[in-house]
Amino acid sequence: MSILSLKSVSKSFGALTVTDDASFDVLQGQALGIIGPNGAGKSTLFNLITGNVRADGGSIHFEGRDVTRASAMERCLIGIGRSFQIPQPFEKLTVYENLLVAATHGRNLSEAIVRDDCADILERTELIRRANVPAGRLSLLERKRLELARAMATQPKLLLLDEIAGGLTEGECQALIRTIKDIHARGVTIIWIEHVLHALTSVVERLLVLDFGKVIGLGDPEEIMASREVQEIYLGIEV
Ligand SMILES: Nc1ncnc2c1ncn2[C@@H]1O[C@H](COP(=O)(O)OP(=O)(O)OP(=O)(O)O)[C@@H](O)[C@H]1O
Numbered sequence: 729m730s731i732l733s734l735k736s737v738s739k740s741f742g743a744l745t746v747t748d749d750a751s752f753d754v755l756q757g758q759a760l761g762i763i764g765p766n767g768a769g770k771s772t773l774f775n776l777i778t779g780n781v782r783a784d785g786g787s788i789h790f791e792g793r794d795v796t797r798a799s800a801m802e803r804c805l806i807g808i809g810r811s812f813q814i815p816q817p818f819e820k821l822t823v824y825e826n827l828l829v830a831a832t833h834g835r836n837l838s839e840a841i842v843r844d845d846c847a848d849i850l851e852r853t854e855l856i857r858r859a860n861v862p863a864g865r866l867s868l869l870e871r872k873r874l875e876l877a878r879a880m881a882t883q884p885k886l887l888l889l890d891e892i893a894g895g896l897t898e899g900e901c902q903a904l905i906r907t908i909k910d911i912h913a914r915g916v917t918i919i920w921i922e923h924v925l926h927a928l929t930s931v932v933e934r935l936l937v938l939d940f941g942k943v944i945g946l947g948d949p950e951e952i953m954a955s956r957e958v959q960e961i962y963l964g965i966e967v
Pocket residue numbers: 741744746764765766767768769770771772773
């Protein structure tokens with residue numbers, strides 16, 4: 729069953745078409761990777777799915793419901809969660825307080841109800857020992873983990889990850905992959921934009937390629953990476 733369905737979605741900023749007639753489905757429980765050159769429109773596609781940016785045309789359905797005109801808040805409340813490319817936690821609040829803010833606002837519940845869930849997420853994202861540390865004092869890996877934890881605190885059915893592995897060492901990257909695999913294994917559908925290809929392909933079952941806002945490939949990651957068009961456009965290899 730499809731959890732997310734985009735049909736002919738388009739978006740332009742002035743004369744620049746950033747999303748060009750994008751259509752694809754994501755199945756319940758699937759992990760889909762998105763790749764494409766800088767400026768291809770990957771983050772904009774996320775913004776269209778989450779409601780941070782409104783589509784000029786086309787439709788977006790989540791669990792069969794038309795959310796094309798729904799606000800970002802409404803989409804969060806029905807189960808679309810995301811991380812941002814540049815983590816911007818509340819620097820002076822502790823890690824735990826950052827999670828409480830995400831959980832209470834993202835689920836519209838009281839602090840008393842979400843407290844245990846937040847503690848559980850801190851365990852699963854390996855932040856529990858940093859729970860009382862102000863977010864401004866975290867390392868890069870910990871900031872990435874907090875970004876993931878804040879998205880998880882909204883209890884998403886569909887989790888969008890925007891370049892969460894960027895800038896990490898190989899060891900840090902592997903640790904983060906384990907956490908993402910654990911989230912996926914618990915049934916959360918994932919769409920992951922990532923330039924760190926080995927991290928991405930170790931998790932996703934399908935790969936979508938964007939170029940100048942157009943979906944130019946979608947399918948099995950190995951086949952997609954081996955295709956002539958992707959090698960030419962994405963990897964810059966002349967064939
Ligand atoms: N709000 C906006 N107003 C005007 N132009 C925008 C806006 N948001 C994005 N763009 C432009 O749209 C294009 C696509 O941007 P987007 O961030 O979606 O690309 P991307 O594929 O995520 O890039 P990267 O891999 O570098 O993160 C870029 O040229 C960008 O400058």
